[in-house]
Amino acid sequence: MEANRQVFTDDHWFQTGDTGVITDEGRLQITGRIKEIITRGTRKIMPVVIEQVVLKVKNISKCAVVAVPDKRLFEEICVCFVAAHDSVVTSDDVKRHCSEIFRTDNTLDGLGEMPTYFLQFDDFPSLATGKTDRKKIKEIAIERLKLTH
Numbered sequence: 001m002e003a004n005r006q007v008f009t010d011d012h013w014f015q016t017g018d019t020g021v022i023t024d025e026g027r028l029q030i031t032g033r034i035k036e037i038i039t040r041g042t043r044k045i046m047p048v049v050i051e052q053v054v055l056k057v058k059n060i061s062k063c064a065v066v067a068v069p070d071k072r073l074f075e076e077i078c079v080c081f082v083a084a085h086d087s088v089v090t091s092d093d094v095k096r097h098c099s100e101i102f103r104t105d106n107t108l109d110g111l112g113e114m115p116t117y118f119l120q121f122d123d124f125p126s127l128a129t130g131k132t133d134r135k136k137i138k139e140i141a142i143e144r145l146k147l148t149h
Helices: 002-007 047-054 091-101 134-144
Strands: 018-022 028-033 038-040 043-045 060-070 074-083 117-121
Touching: 038 060, 038 074, 043 047, 047 060, 047 074, 047 091, 060 134, 074 091, 074 134, 091 117, 117 134
Parallel strands: 074 117
Antiparallel strands: 018 028, 038 043, 060 074
């Protein structure tokens, strides 16, 4: 019963937890989950925006952008990626591509959506359903970066 109260509004609308946009054709396109939104200072950043940019880097096969803790900004952006089979892609390659897209010189905070951390994985952990385990990726990123919650 309590779980129902958390997902249904007073006027009986079901809150899915999804975020989305209405396309030019008038269709709803799901873009992510509310709980995945990264809060960097006063900014709210959708990981999918950064993931779409990173996936355009040559020889990147997978990307997951996660929030990692930061004492000053609350959360920081960490790009986790997997290179395509038998390919060489470095964190510097991904960072360079992101810095071309996410310019910071015209932002009030000097950060914009430019990620701070870039981590390469051999592969991503998956759930029993075969979906990427974003929670586990975040845990691994925090551990590899030696950050605390």
